[in-house]
Amino acid sequence: MRRFSTLYSALDQTQSTNAKVAAMVDYFEQASPADLAYAxxxxxxxxxxxxxxxxxLRHWLSETSELPAWLVExxxxxxxxxxxxxxxxxxxxxxxxxxxxxxxxxxxxxxLLPLGKMDDDAQRDRVVGWWCSLPYQDCYLVNKLLTGALxxxxxxxxxxxALAQVAGLPRPVILHRLMGQWTPNAEFAxxxxxxxxxxxxxxxxxxxxxxxxxxxxxxxxxxDDIAARLGPVSDYQIxxxxxxxxxxxxxxxxxxxxxxxxxxxxxxxFPEIEAASTGxxxxxxxxxxxxxxxxxxxxxxxxxxxxxxRKRPGKKSLAEFPxxxxxxxxxxxxxxxxxxxxxxxxxxxLEHLAATFPERLALSQTVTGDNWQALALQRADxxxxxxxxxxxxxxxxxxxxxRKRGVWWKWKIEPYTVDAVMLYAQAGxxxxxxxxxxxxxxxxxxDELVPIAKAYSGLNNExxxxxxxxxxxxxxxxxxxVRSVEPEQVFELAFxxxxxxxxxxxxxxxxxxxxxxxxxxxxxxDADTLETxxxxx
Amino acid sequence: MALVSASSAGLYCAAGxxxxxxxxxxxxxxxxxxxxxHARRGAxxxxxxxxxxxxxxxxxxxxxxxxxxxxGETLDLGATRVSFHPAGHVLGSAQIRIExxxxxxxxxxxxxxxxxxxxxxxxVVPCDTFVTEATFALPVYRWPPPATVAEEIYxxxxxxxxxxxPSVLFCYAFGKAQRVLAALAHLTDATVLTHGAVEKLTAxxxxxxxxxxxxxxxxxxxxxxxxxxxxxxxxxxxxxRWMRRFKxxxxxxxxxxxxxxxxxRRRGYDRGFVLSDHADWPGLLSTIADTGAxxxxxxxxHADTLVxxxxxxxxxxxxxxxxxxxxxxxx
Numbered sequence: 001m002r003r004f005s006t007l008y009s010a011l012d013q014t015q016s017t018n019a020k021v022a023a024m025v026d027y028f029e030q031a032s033p034a035d036l037a038y039a040x041x042x043x044x045x046x047x048x049x050x051x052x053x054x055x056x057l058r059h060w061l062s063e064t065s066e067l068p069a070w071l072v073e074x075x076x077x078x079x080x081x082x083x084x085x086x087x088x089x090x091x092x093x094x095x096x097x098x099x100x101x102x103x104x105x106x107x108x109x110x111x112l113l114p115l116g117k118m119d120d121d122a123q124r125d126r127v128v129g130w131w132c133s134l135p136y137q138d139c140y141l142v143n144k145l146l147t148g149a150l151x152x153x154x155x156x157x158x159x160x161x162a163l164a165q166v167a168g169l170p171r172p173v174i175l176h177r178l179m180g181q182w183t184p185n186a187e188f189a190x191x192x193x194x195x196x197x198x199x200x201x202x203x204x205x206x207x208x209x210x211x212x213x214x215x216x217x218x219x220x221x222x223x224d225d226i227a228a229r230l231g232p233v234s235d236y237q238i239x240x241x242x243x244x245x246x247x248x249x250x251x252x253x254x255x256x257x258x259x260x261x262x263x264x265x266x267x268x269x270f271p272e273i274e275a276a277s278t279g280x281x282x283x284x285x286x287x288x289x290x291x292x293x294x295x296x297x298x299x300x301x302x303x304x305x306x307x308x309x310r311k312r313p314g315k316k317s318l319a320e321f322p323x324x325x326x327x328x329x330x331x332x333x334x335x336x337x338x339x340x341x342x343x344x345x346x347x348x349x350l351e352h353l354a355a356t357f358p359e360r361l362a363l364s365q366t367v368t369g370d371n372w373q374a375l376a377l378q379r380a381d382x383x384x385x386x387x388x389x390x391x392x393x394x395x396x397x398x399x400x401x402x403r404k405r406g407v408w409w410k411w412k413i414e415p416y417t418v419d420a421v422m423l424y425a426q427a428g429x430x431x432x433x434x435x436x437x438x439x440x441x442x443x444x445x446x447d448e449l450v451p452i453a454k455a456y457s458g459l460n461n462e463x464x465x466x467x468x469x470x471x472x473x474x475x476x477x478x479x480x481x482v483r484s485v486e487p488e489q490v491f492e493l494a495f496x497x498x499x500x501x502x503x504x505x506x507x508x509x510x511x512x513x514x515x516x517x518x519x520x521x522x523x524x525x526d527a528d529t530l531e532t533x534x535x536x537x
Numbered sequence: 538m539a540l541v542s543a544s545s546a547g548l549y550c551a552a553g554x555x556x557x558x559x560x561x562x563x564x565x566x567x568x569x570x571x572x573x574x575h576a577r578r579g580a581x582x583x584x585x586x587x588x589x590x591x592x593x594x595x596x597x598x599x600x601x602x603x604x605x606x607x608x609g610e611t612l613d614l615g616a617t618r619v620s621f622h623p624a625g626h627v628l629g630s631a632q633i634r635i636e637x638x639x640x641x642x643x644x645x646x647x648x649x650x651x652x653x654x655x656x657x658x659x660x661v662v663p664c665d666t667f668v669t670e671a672t673f674a675l676p677v678y679r680w681p682p683p684a685t686v687a688e689e690i691y692x693x694x695x696x697x698x699x700x701x702x703p704s705v706l707f708c709y710a711f712g713k714a715q716r717v718l719a720a721l722a723h724l725t726d727a728t729v730l731t732h733g734a735v736e737k738l739t740a741x742x743x744x745x746x747x748x749x750x751x752x753x754x755x756x757x758x759x760x761x762x763x764x765x766x767x768x769x770x771x772x773x774x775x776x777x778r779w780m781r782r783f784k785x786x787x788x789x790x791x792x793x794x795x796x797x798x799x800x801x802r803r804r805g806y807d808r809g810f811v812l813s814d815h816a817d818w819p820g821l822l823s824t825i826a827d828t829g830a831x832x833x834x835x836x837x838x839h840a841d842t843l844v845x846x847x848x849x850x851x852x853x854x855x856x857x858x859x860x861x862x863x864x865x866x867x868x
Contacts, residue, residue: 012798014787014807067676068849074842075675080799088677088796153802433799478841 003027004039004104005141011152020154024162033189034105040163040192041184044156047149048108051115052123054082054147064128065089077481080433083143090131091139099138105184112145157402167193172207175401180204181265203257203265205248206285206331206339207401211391211408223372230409233375235394237343238367240387241410242326243301243496243511244291245308249273249325249361251280252335258290258325266290268312273325276360283335284353287399288327288364298386300499301511324360328391331399339399346399382413388496389413415494416536419519421449421527422489425471426482428456436471436483437464439515441493443506445530449487450506452533453495458515467518490522491515498536508533540617540635540642541668543836543858548644548668552637553617556580557644567619569646570630571596572711574864584612586621588656589629591741592711608657624648625659626814627712627865628742634662643828644668647865649813650820651683654719655712655747659824667830668857672815672838672866673793680793680817686810687720693789693808698765703786707806709865710734710771712814713791715742717769718749730755730763732770732779755782772867775804792866793817814865825852 010023024043028036062072067089079085099107115123130142144150156178164171174192180203182188214226230236246261256277258267267274270290280286292299292307303321307313330350331338338346354363367390369375375390382389389412397407420441428437438456442449459467467489474486494516501509508530519526541550547559555565558575566580571592576585578597585593587605594601606612608631612619616638621631626647635642643664650659690706697704708714714735721729728751731739736754743749755768763783772790774780793813794800801809816824821843825833834857835843847854 015805065676068846071676071842071846075677078675078839079677079797084798085677088679092681429799432803434794434797435803 001099001104001107002101005137008141008152011154021162025165028166033186035103037184037189038105038108040159042150043154044159045149060124060128061086073480077427078434080429083140083147086131086143087136087140091136096135098135172401175207179207202252205259208261209399210403211410212405214409214411223376226372233372237393237395239364239391241389241391242289242291243388244289244304247290249277249286251277251284252282270323272323272360276358283332285332286327287329287331288325291324291326292321293324302499302509324362326362326364328364342396343393344395415496417492417494418533419490419492419522419527421487421524423451424482424484436468443528443530452506453510453513455513455515463518487524490519490527492517492519540637552615554615557633567633570627572864586629586631588745622660622662623657628656628745632662640665642666645670647815649816651680653716655715661827663829665830666832667828668834670837671835671840671843673817674821674839674843676818678796678817681811686812690810691724694767697787701764703763703766703783705768705783705786705788707772707775707790708769711738712865714769715739722750728753730766730768732774734771735769
């Protein structure tokens with residue numbers, strides 16, 4: 001644990017990517033295989049299943065610190081991180097002694113994981129024991145492992161860079177080996193660093209290839225600009241950009257695995273897609289989009305949301321929100337990795353296979369046009385087709401891991417906008433702790449303001465600071481971490497779509513709302529009305 | 538009627554005919570200390586401690602009409618008897634004691650209880666009504682011993698020196714910077730480079746007899762190698778053109794808010810050093826008890842939190858005046 005704690009401090013105390021990679025390389029080179037596996041597990045953002053509930057931890061914190069529960073809540077809201085709040089309130093007593101030097105893996109396996117099987121009293125003894133005896137850094141780190149993700153400013157990509165250096169392997173190989181579900185142990189560490197691939201896990205997906213945005217907000221790009229940036233339209237495969245869940249459908253050894261881009265295994269959530277995949281040959285991997293689909297067109301994203309929540313959807317929900325998998329790309333054929341083949345080759349093979357696909361595995365059709373101008377005209381039709389715009393993929397492009405600028409582009413349509421009044425504000429978490437960055441916005445219904453959306457992004461740091469100060473001075477009421485503010489500030493929100501919703505007081509739900517501009521020029525009464533929003537549905 | 542009232546213009550004592558740290562124009566202003574959120578232009582006459590006078594002249598203009606008083610010296614203003622007592626916040630900082638009709642009020646301005654070699658230590662002044670700041674009134678704000686923090690800063694500087702990097706430490710230019718320079722004087726006698734804003738105040742501290750490390754302002758005209766140097770700059774310099782000359786620098790920030798990791802990460806500082814010129818949570822609670830006051834009025838920061846806790850414990854407490862953030866701790 002001491003070495004891992006030193007690594008955590010080193011990562012936490014620098015903003016330099018090189019220094020972070022160097023610190024990880026240093027750790028990985030000296031770590032035992034089991035420690036390396038757990039370090040990779042935590043650093044790449046994975047977390048242990050929940051061993052002790054957060055409510056229980058807060059209760060014990062209130063008891064141990066002898067502070068009233070409301071004060072613990074208020075303090076937690078200010079700090080924005082429970083693990084840190086606990087350490088700040090309880091650690092660094094005079095008789096604190098560091099953890100005995102157990103290895104990271106041993107600590108997790110022997111000390112943390114057994115908590116899950118203990119009764120409340122035993123859990124409390126062990127956890128509160130740590131809180132009251134460990135110095136700050138150890139207490140904080142143990143709490144981080146206990147409560148969730150590490151969040152120390154490194155991504156899975158950066159971990160892969162360091163591992164690639166340690167193993168002497170190309171980074172994409174490591175990225176691929178980190179995909180999907182795996183158990184952090186010595187065996188996994190061996191597989192991760194091995195020179196040849198050996199027998200990979202059947203279910204393992206490939207890293208997704210991601211597109212870069214083409215638009216420069218807020219204006220539209222002229223067709224000429226696109227030609228200048230991308231070259232002739234004939235160099236590109238152009239598809240509609242569907243608004244669903246990006247997924248990877250794997251058929252190997254008579255089994256199907258459906259992965260979301262967030263690397264969740266969601267096969268059971270979509271039994272109709274699983275059933276449709278049984279005809280695929282072994283060793284087939286498809287990249288595509290899961291869509292709720294009815295009457296030859298996509299249903300709003302909110303329909304898909306109803307399906308995501310259900311591990312095993314019932315008959316009613318299957319009938320109400322039927323789903324399909326729209327195929328974009330072919331990543332593996334006959335067990336062979338095709339990602340280094342140019343897109344034209346992959347596409348030709350995909351089209352050939354798709355000829356025999358069942359209806360629920362639909363090919364993503366390409367769109368053609370003589371020039372960018374012609375495409376811009378077709379793109380104007382996107383909203384009616386319920387798509388988000390175009391995907392532009394160079395015919396020669398390989399299927400790269402992650403977002404590499406210039407490989408694929410997304411050319412989205414201009415979002416809808418609405419002018420709305422800020423009603424509530426809440427402090428963020430992590431690096432946004434102690435700063436009001438989560439806002440609730442409302443529009444007029446008669447002479448009443450009804451909330452329509454929450455938005456977190458879109459302001460720059462300077463605006464966030466100014467707004468934070470304004471919020472503190474114009475707070476009406478506080479409900480725990482949430483403040484209601486004077487309804488004075490108007491913001492232009494952008495959003496991708498709007499649908500009816502019975503779960504919201506306003507009766508509407510916005511898709512991906514974000515702040516576009518702070519409208520200093522507008523007063524609250526100039527904000528939009530609910531009727532204007534409803535007219536967009 | 539209350540002896541002191543609070544409005545958007547600041548604190549006003551009608552019986553004495555004076556304002557304390559006024560935000561607007563007025564006849565007579567009593568100034569607790571020379572930070573910009575407490576000392577403003579626009580008063581016909583000022584009264585402050587002798588150590589505050591040169592700083593107030595430098596900040597508000599040489600021509601202001603100001604008289605200096607000693608700590609503990611009594612003044613009869615209107616129907617009140619007034620005296621200034623050390624607040625331990627920065628050079629010249631004072632609490633103001635007001636006596637009228639057998640009732641005593643104390644207004645702390647900003648204060649701290651931790652040792653600070655650059656100013657007179659806080660003095661407990663018994664009173665009936667205690668008007669105190671509450672900038673850091675949450676239980677997570679507990680300060681480590683300042684000597685330990687000075688050692689951390691020194692170790693960080695030396696480790697950057699070993700790897701050939703400059704160290705840029707952001708400190709509020711008045712008070713915090715000088716406190717760091719004084720604390721480091723126990724560990725080294727090396728010369729520290731300063732931003733112009735810091736140098737100006739440091740010179741005033743030297744004139745007041747405060748012992749600090751030698752300093753040299755960063756020369757704006759010449760290019761040079763800054764590796765291994767410690768540079769002290771105000772937080773406003775972060776991200777400015779001025780910073781470009783210290784390309785490979787490791788950056789640090791001194792503030793009480795650095796106790797919370799998110800505050801440091803958000804600003805992109807490599808290191809945060811927990812050093813504040815305000816009272817921490819235990820300091821606020823013990824000071825409130827020490828004064829023996831029967832009524833507690835709280836200003837700034839997390840005043841609402843402390844009001845609620847004190848009331849739950851049966852203490853007569855309320856928020857007082859406008860709640861704002863202190864400039865010397867601003868993030």
